[in-house]
Amino acid sequence: KTAAGREYKVKDMSQADFGRLEIELAEGAKITGSLHMTIQTAVLIETLTALGAEVRWCSCNIFSTQDHAAAAIARDSAAVFAWKGETLQEYWWCTERALDWGPTGGPDLIVDDGGDATLLIHEGVKAEEVYEKTGQLPDPSSTDNAEFQIVLTIIRDGLKADPKKYTRMKERLVGVSEETTTGVKRLYQMQANGTLLFPAINVNDSVTKSKFDNLYGCRHSLPDGLMRATDVMIAGKVAVVCGYGDVGKGCAAALKQAGARVIVTEIDPICALQALMEGLQVLTLEDVVSEADIFVTTTGNKDIIMVNHMRKMKNNAIVCNIGHFDNEIDMLGLENYPGVKRITIKPQTDRWVFPETNTGIIVLAEGRLMNLGCATGHPSFVMSCSFTNQVIAQLELWKEKATGKYEKKVYVLPKHLDEKVAALHLGKLGANLTKLTKDQADYISVPIEGPYKPPHYRY
Ligand code: NAD
Numbered sequence: 001k002t003a004a005g006r007e008y009k010v011k012d013m014s015q016a017d018f019g020r021l022e023i024e025l026a027e028g029a030k031i032t033g034s035l036h037m038t039i040q041t042a043v044l045i046e047t048l049t050a051l052g053a054e055v056r057w058c059s060c061n062i063f064s065t066q067d068h069a070a071a072a073i074a075r076d077s078a079a080v081f082a083w084k085g086e087t088l089q090e091y092w093w094c095t096e097r098a099l100d101w102g103p104t105g106g107p108d109l110i111v112d113d114g115g116d117a118t119l120l121i122h123e124g125v126k127a128e129e130v131y132e133k134t135g136q137l138p139d140p141s142s143t144d145n146a147e148f149q150i151v152l153t154i155i156r157d158g159l160k161a162d163p164k165k166y167t168r169m170k171e172r173l174v175g176v177s178e179e180t181t182t183g184v185k186r187l188y189q190m191q192a193n194g195t196l197l198f199p200a201i202n203v204n205d206s207v208t209k210s211k212f213d214n215l216y217g218c219r220h221s222l223p224d225g226l227m228r229a230t231d232v233m234i235a236g237k238v239a240v241v242c243g244y245g246d247v248g249k250g251c252a253a254a255l256k257q258a259g260a261r262v263i264v265t266e267i268d269p270i271c272a273l274q275a276l277m278e279g280l281q282v283l284t285l286e287d288v289v290s291e292a293d294i295f296v297t298t299t300g301n302k303d304i305i306m307v308n309h310m311r312k313m314k315n316n317a318i319v320c321n322i323g324h325f326d327n328e329i330d331m332l333g334l335e336n337y338p339g340v341k342r343i344t345i346k347p348q349t350d351r352w353v354f355p356e357t358n359t360g361i362i363v364l365a366e367g368r369l370m371n372l373g374c375a376t377g378h379p380s381f382v383m384s385c386s387f388t389n390q391v392i393a394q395l396e397l398w399k400e401k402a403t404g405k406y407e408k409k410v411y412v413l414p415k416h417l418d419e420k421v422a423a424l425h426l427g428k429l430g431a432n433l434t435k436l437t438k439d440q441a442d443y444i445s446v447p448i449e450g451p452y453k454p455p456h457y458r459y
């Protein structure tokens, strides 16, 4: 009998929690994902579908799709709109298609990376409100940001046919779980402005995400991207890492390990001091621009490496970004530099030659994420940590959809779940975790079964 006195004879009662999770998702969650359509993401998608969800997917980057992963998922598991080498127009078309669940409304849940699906809905709702009040359509020429012009054009073109599409979508939406630092930043900004339209779970700031994926993931996939794109010998080179946050730390460690002399640029004195403690130099880009061989941006900020820096670099210096958008590197300034010549060595590896000096620099993935554009992103083990958090976040939002637990705010997952994600990954690596005695647990004031650290602990 169960604790409630219910009779049963089943094979394995320890499967009840798993069954409950599957039943909950089987109630028909429709999930739209906007996240690099890679092999690792394919496993995430199939986990969500195995739990009972229906899924539509697009990539969150024009170069990051692995076409064989996209094809397998499209054939076997979910609707997919993604291929390697989309134009920006195609990219936003894919995002719109992934959000389009037909006349009944949009998705119940979103998995976002960088916040583009979330952005399209927010901009769509904004435009629909203006249209309802004033009859005015969004005007793409109101911005000089070429990508935002495309977003406004897509919204404008759909508005007349269906002036309530995004409003219906936001009303139906239970919430979003966001993968990355920059996407999370956008969500907190919306929360602060009071414009966030649905609850959000910040997956990035699970310790088992940002302190693993951003750090060890980039430590693996930065050199992978560099080598696949250029076959450069890293040993002996001078490498500059702009930004020494989680991503920068992983990149600097990889470059140092490979034998490069690493120089860091930072704006934050704490991160700068961390770099110094690791034996790295901290300088400005101007200090080193003409002596370094490899430049990597990891800041999530804009205007880090400008065309005037690039002009002063050594012949065949490599310039790449593993942070967020292509505006960390001044691609616009480079493209518009008078007389500059672009020679495509192979897809996502371009040599740009300046007319005055006839010397060139090598830019990877057109200034977009080089680890996903020139290589295959992070490997499966570390993505498993990230995506376990994603699945937990999706289940949590879905489970609480009717309870009001989550308001239109940004939440992080509780620490016991973070510890659980880590615990689930220990066995594979042969770890044998020490168990606290009751006495020890009391002595350091933690429960035997965790959580083991207070929320302010920094790892
Ligand atoms: P973070 O906040 O930990 O690190 C960014 C660092 O850049 C900070 O220390 C900040 O002080 C510094 N910085 C900001 N402006 C600067 C400037 N002008 N010059 C020098 N340094 C500057 O963030 P993170 O988690 O390391 O993520 C960084 C970016 O990488 C984000 O955009 C994130 O979305 C992205 N990301 C990419 C991958 C990938 O696989 N390519 C993985 C994880 C995160």
Ligand code: SAH
Pocket: 035, 036, 037, 038, 039, 040, 041, 060, 061, 113, 114, 115, 179, 180, 181, 213, 217, 323, 324, 325, 368, 369, 372, 376, 377, 378, 379, 383, 386
């Ligand atoms: N829209 C942005 C997104 C930043 S991508 C852009 O592409 O411009 C940064 C995220 O990529 C990281 O948070 C990491 O979790 C994810 N990532 C890295 N390798 C991956 C892989 N192999 N598959 C799926 N996602 C990956």
